[in-house]
Amino acid sequence: MSAGTVAAPGRVEQPTAPRRGPSLVGGRGGIWFVLPFMAVYAAFVLWPLLYGLGLSFFDTSLVRAESRFVGFDNYVRLFADSEVWRTLGITVLFTIGSTIPLVVIALVMALLVQTGVRGQWFWRFVYFAPFLLPVATVVLIWQWLFSGDYGLINAALTGIGLPEVGWLTDPAVGLWSVVLLTVWWTIGFNFLLYLAALQAIPAQLYEAAEIDGAGGWRRLFGITLPLLNRTTGLVIVLQVLASLKLFDQAYILYRANGGPGGSATPILQYVYDTGFTDYRLGYASAISYVFFVLIILIALVQARLSRRSES
């Protein structure tokens, strides 16, 4: 910024002379700048959204040219479809099971890194690095770690005298393997949000507290956590929405078969299977729309809750 643009203290700023040429904000020329984005957004988000909604009222098939209007039949049918409820239950279980560690562990990691360990850059990199990996790579790594015969985890377990776990083969464990993999893979993002929030807390607060004789735990519960409230709210909202969208890691990990005994089939995989494996696009659209509405409801409830806690 040049010195000339800074208003001198105490002096009332003169209105600047009207600029020549069209304004980017007020003028009609602005539309041309947002048009490329709007075109892409309309073509790849809005239009499919509306088209999918339309599809859900038809018995559209991937392998048949003609389709019939069936009104709310697809919606009525899905409420009686036990597979919808089963896979929805799995998705909710995954969301709860993954959100808690993804928030708590990320916070602990950020606190550890923030509280003066040496070589901060190294820890920041190490904690964030898995998040940079593509999902297929992550799953390959974990497939090897989870393997029953030559997997590192079971080798370690037997090494310390514990029984082997059927990470990919036991119906009671299948979903939790996906949770473990997901936590390792995505925790770096929440960690980064927490770290940024921690760095924004003014050091004077801690100095003042220290002068008043507050110990480490007191400072944590009296200053740090309350000031992180807003970030925690954001992290939870983002995490719940991300976890509800579970699909790719479970799909690749279990080669599209839903895991042992179908115990790791999220609802989005049921939508995919219905639409693309069983070719029933109309019905799949209806299921995905019900899920869409559910996600929006959850987001609204969370927004309401976080607003209340802030006020």
Add this chain to the structure above:
Amino acid sequence: MTTSHRLSRRTLLRATAAAGGAALLSSCAGGSGNAVDLAYWNFFGGSDGKLMVELVNRFRAEAPNVRVTATTLMWGPPYYTKLAMACAGGRAPDLATMHGSRLSTFGRDLLDEWDLDELAARGVSLDEFPQPVLDRVLVDGRLMALPLDTHPLVLYYNTDICEKAGLLAPDGTLAPIHGAEQMLDAGRRAAEVTGAIGIALGSLHEAHIWMPFWSGYRQLGGQMLLPDGGPAEVDRDAMVGAMTFLRDLCDGTICSPSLDGQSSPAAFASQQAGFLFVGPWEVTSARTAEIPFSMTQFPALFGDTPYVRADSHSFVLPTQAQVDPAARSAAYDMAVSMLRNSLAWAAGGGHIPALSAVADSPEYLAEKPVSNYRGAAQVVAFDPEAYFSGSGSTLMARAGQSLQGVTSRALTPEQGADDLIGWLDDQLTLGSPL
């Protein structure tokens, strides 16, 4: 000097452009005696993939004017989804591989039928294929898929372990096994020798567990009709019988209830098991491991006829919005070429050749152990017909869940049968997308 130089450069540019345009036009024309472009899709990875590349290369050598683009896609549901979408969109490949069992979905609208005259012109007629396979690929009397092979469930056995267990006949081959009890007993005796398990079966892999289930179900006389709207016409007793056999099999000694698709061939290859239940394609892993082994036809566990779950890798002509006659003709050439050269496919991959000229040839008969079970082609049991059945289908994945429930003893065979029948009924109520 300068002028002439400039002129000559312009002439050169012009000539280059003209030559380029001509090349472009000739490549567009395709069938006018010049090169023909042919797109071919398949799903063969691993050792089968190598053999398929070999077959494609042999055709390339036979027909140098055909430029084949061979695309290998991921096996299973993704392959069939992509192929269905390509067909529905009108821009499908000229030739594709498909399991015979998937014709119930694709055979109706998404494929063109094979012209018998065109095949005859290339020396192939229908009487050269095994009747059970032919029955599956003929839809309303029209040939919708040209079978390359039959690949049934087969019985692998380790000759050393079986000898120690006293399971070999005097000629060194496996003594015939009659009935479920004898199979279980053979497994027990093999387990005593290995100290681990008797039979390797990937009970956690939906295709591996489906194969012995469907074989047993059919041997018990079970039929399955899946009419649109339901309910499923199923022989519950046969289903319970086949599931009971699987439960008895996976007792932790004869079979482990927790082997997946990779660990079961690995257990056989590392001599942790005396037998292996799987398709013939694992012959490569057994050969690579250099263990003493042989293969034979899957036995009759129930009844007299050793029905065995099988499928057929076949060639299909996906429906296209616009068919290029030259490419279509090249597709016939390529499919017939691969059929004729299927000895390499059979010898390397273990598949039974579909074409009798190959299946009856002395070269194939000399291929041991892969020609031992060629009789299976006459007793094949294809999967039930429905849009959601066949190799890599929803039925296989969902049945795998019921079967795993039984083998892990979370469900009794009766509960397993009811679970599967309940799902079938639900699925049929949803209505067919065809």
